[in-house]
Amino acid sequence: xxxxxxxxxxxxxxxxxxxxxxxxxxxxxxxRREFGRRLDVSIATSYRLxxxxxxxxxxxxxxGAFALTALGEVIADVASGxxxxxRTALRPAAATPDLLADLIRxxxxxxxxxxxxxxxxxxxxxxxxxxxTSHRYTRSLEELNAIERADGGFALTALGAAVTDAVxxxxxxxxxxxxxxxxxxxIRETTPDFDIGVFADATVTSAEHGxxxxxxxxxxxxxxETETVRGFDTFSIAPxxxxxxxxxxxxxxxxxxxxxxxxxxxxxxxxPEKCVQVCASEHFxxxxxxxxxxxLVIFDDRVGIGVRETDARTLRAFVDTDSAAAREWAEAxxxxxxxxxxxxxxxxxxxxxxxxxxxxxxxxxxxxxAVQHLPGSARxxxxxxxxx
Numbered sequence: 001x002x003x004x005x006x007x008x009x010x011x012x013x014x015x016x017x018x019x020x021x022x023x024x025x026x027x028x029x030x031x032r033r034e035f036g037r038r039l040d041v042s043i044a045t046s047y048r049l050x051x052x053x054x055x056x057x058x059x060x061x062x063x064g065a066f067a068l069t070a071l072g073e074v075i076a077d078v079a080s081g082x083x084x085x086x087r088t089a090l091r092p093a094a095a096t097p098d099l100l101a102d103l104i105r106x107x108x109x110x111x112x113x114x115x116x117x118x119x120x121x122x123x124x125x126x127x128x129x130x131x132x133t134s135h136r137y138t139r140s141l142e143e144l145n146a147i148e149r150a151d152g153g154f155a156l157t158a159l160g161a162a163v164t165d166a167v168x169x170x171x172x173x174x175x176x177x178x179x180x181x182x183x184x185x186x187i188r189e190t191t192p193d194f195d196i197g198v199f200a201d202a203t204v205t206s207a208e209h210g211x212x213x214x215x216x217x218x219x220x221x222x223x224x225e226t227e228t229v230r231g232f233d234t235f236s237i238a239p240x241x242x243x244x245x246x247x248x249x250x251x252x253x254x255x256x257x258x259x260x261x262x263x264x265x266x267x268x269x270x271x272p273e274k275c276v277q278v279c280a281s282e283h284f285x286x287x288x289x290x291x292x293x294x295x296l297v298i299f300d301d302r303v304g305i306g307v308r309e310t311d312a313r314t315l316r317a318f319v320d321t322d323s324a325a326a327r328e329w330a331e332a333x334x335x336x337x338x339x340x341x342x343x344x345x346x347x348x349x350x351x352x353x354x355x356x357x358x359x360x361x362x363x364x365x366x367x368x369x370a371v372q373h374l375p376g377s378a379r380x381x382x383x384x385x386x387x388x
């Protein structure tokens with residue numbers, strides 16, 4: 001996974017150390033008293049645990065009871081899978097939360113030794129750790145039979161390779177889940193059995209570190225490599241009036257976009273010339289849907305999700321992948337919303353009102369219906385600057 005801005009080791013350690021709390025909540029909501037009783041901790045400790053998890057949007061307090069959020073459900077599943085993988089690899093050793101946390105701390109050392117055997121001095125140099133820390137880590141990993149001494153240095157054992165894979169899978173899936181957190185609720189509403197692992201090899205472009213336009217730049221770079229684009233609420237990722245997006249459409253990139261009515265009206269009001277240019281193109285089809293959950297885009301070879309905080313104006317991240325499983329998921333979700341969308345036949349305020357009225361009436365002449373993968377066969381709308 002390539003990632004510009006990811007969850008640090010301390011957060012991942014915190015997640016696995018508190019995973020028993022998430023596991024308890026998998027069975028349903030718990031009030032404060034039952035929450036403390038199930039965990040067998042003091043009231044003060046239960047409040048600290050609940051506070052930490054609530055601050056990170058893993059649980060929510062509703063009417064005096066705690067429940068998992070969508071992010072909490074995913075992290076609970078990811079942590080459970082991590083525990084199972086480690087327990088399977090280390091039999092008969094118990095995969096306690098403390099052990100899982102230690103393995104995350106040892107992650108960099110495991111990865112380094114997975115590439116090649118290294119002596120202690122080289123380990124310390126590569127990992128930038130003290131001699132005392134390297135001794136502590138290697139001693140613990142030797143006790144687990146995860147590493148062994150070889151030619152004056154250390155090498156991974158077969159068991160260590162399995163543990164390294166388990167740690168890597170957990171870190172990748174947890175970081176993807178944390179990145180997708182603002183849209184996970186919507187994703188799980190449309191796809192209850194959504195597997196975060198389909199984005200395991202994703203490229204994550206974050207707006208952190210002062211690069212507010214990094215996610216949109218990543219989207220634009222993918223536009224340059226594709227001949228077709230389908231998506232919904234792509235305005236939240238990169239509006240169609242953005243120069244690069246507009247030019248690709250005018251150059252022949254087959255494009256089908258589903259947008260909320262308010263977005264379409266905004267473009268008509270504020271960018272009329274650009275709206276006319278794009279909407280009149282034979283390569284562009286615009287559909288309307290008034291309840292879109294997040295930004296989704298399907299390119300020739302990749303699919304992507306735009307991640308935006310509620311009411312935020314800029315993207316938090318753009319997550320894209322060439323995973324076949326992710327593409328299958330994206331096609332299904334896009335098809336679901338496309339089937340209920342309304343094609344905008346005339347790019348005017350009047351045309352927009354008529355389209356939405358047709359949708360409310362259930363007029364099948366305007367509702368798109370069966371999924372079409374490209375707009376080429378769709379009847380084109382006409383573009384005018386009539387704002388009536």
